[in-house]
Amino acid sequence: MDKGRWHTGECDKMKLKEIYELAVHLGMENDPRGRKELERVLKQAKEEEKECREKKKEFDSEKLKNPYADTRILYGKGDEEIKRALVGIDVEVSEILLADRLSEKGNKIDLVISHHPSGSAYANFFDVMWMQADIMAAQGVPINVAEGMLTERIKEVERRVMPANHQKSVDASRLLGIPFMCMHTVADNCVNSYLQKLMDRKKPVTLKDVLDILKEIPEYKEGAKMNAGPKIIVGSEKRRAGKVMVDMTGGTSGSKSAIERLSQAGVGTLLCMHIPDEHKKEAEKFHINVIIAGHMSSDSIGMNMIMDALEKKGIEIVPCAGYIRHSRNSKK
Helix, strand or coil: CCCCCCCCCCCCCEEHHHHHHHHHHHHHHCCCCCHHHHHHHHHHHHHHHHHHHHCCCCCCHHHHCCCCCCEEEEECCCCCEECEEEEECCCCHHHHHHHHHHHHCCCCCCEEEECCCCHHHHHCHHHHHHHHHHHHHHCCCCHHHHHHHHHHHHHHHHHHHCCCCCCHHHHHHHHHCCCEEEECHHHHHHHHHHHHHHHHHHCCCEHHHHHHHHCCCHHHHHHHHCCCCCEEEECCCCCECCEEEEECCCCCCCCCCHHHHHHHCCEEEEEECCCCHHHHHHHHHCCCEEEECCHHHHHHHHHHHHHHHHHHCCCEEEEECCCCCCCCCCCC
16 A cells, blocks of 8 residues: 555545545554565455456455454445544444434434444454464564464364354444444554554563553543453563563464463563463463553543544544544644
C-alpha cells in the first residue's frame, strides 16, 4: 500500500472503503513483523489466489491487499459516505439497534465499527495467529519451533469458532441498512507497537515501575476507576522486570508451550491484555512475570490510534460497548 497516500489532512467526509483502507494501512505500519514479511505474506496470498482460480476453489480476494483476516467490511458496498460512526469493542445486535435508535432520535449513525470480529471476519480470524510465530522469533525462538508450537493451537481455535453464529450481527445491520465493519488485528498491532516502544524507552526495572508507567496512560487510568486496571498476576511489585515483551496482537492466546521457549529466550515479563489459566501456570513454572494491563483498556488504546486518524479527517466518533474514547489529537 502507498505510504504517502494517507496524509493527516482534514476532510469533510470519507467513504466506507477509505476508512477500511486506512485501518489496514495503520495496522501494517504498526505490524511487529515488519514490511518485508508483510510483502512476503501478500505475495503468498497472490500465489494462493492463482492456485484457487485454477482449481475453481473459493478465495477471499481481500487477502491480496489486507493481511488481516479479522478486519473486514461486513456490510456495505464501500462507497457510502461516512460522517459519524458508532464504535464499540464488542458489537452485537443490541449495538446495531442502538445505532438505529440514535438515528431515529436525530443523531444519524452512518457506520457501526466493532473492534472484535464478527461475520466472515470472525469465522476465519484464527488465520492471523500465524503472525505470533514471527513475534516469538523476534524474541529469539527459532521460527520452525514457533510455527510448530502454533499449529495445533490454531486448529483448536478453528474448531472452537466453527459452530458459532457468525452472521447474527451482520444480518441485523443488513436488515436495518446500516454499514458495519470490524477492526481487530489492525488495532491490536497499534497498541502492541505503542506499548512496546514505551517499555523499550522507559526501561522499567521492577514490576511496580511497569504498573506506574501504565497508570499514566488515560485508558488504563479509566480502567482502574472501573476496577479493571493493570494488575500483576505472576510476580510481585518488587520483582525485577527483565526484558518486557508486550503480547497484545496475533488474534488470541497462542500455545502454552511458548512460555517455556520465551523464558529460555530471555523474556522476563509478559505484558498482556489477558491470559488463560494454563498459560499462567506455565509462567509460574518458568519464572516469567505476567502483568495484565486490562482487556477493554488495551483494546481501546489500539482503536483510539485509528479513530484519531479518522477524527482528523472529519469523522465524528460515538463510543459505546466498552470502548474508552480518548483522543490524542491536539485541540485548537
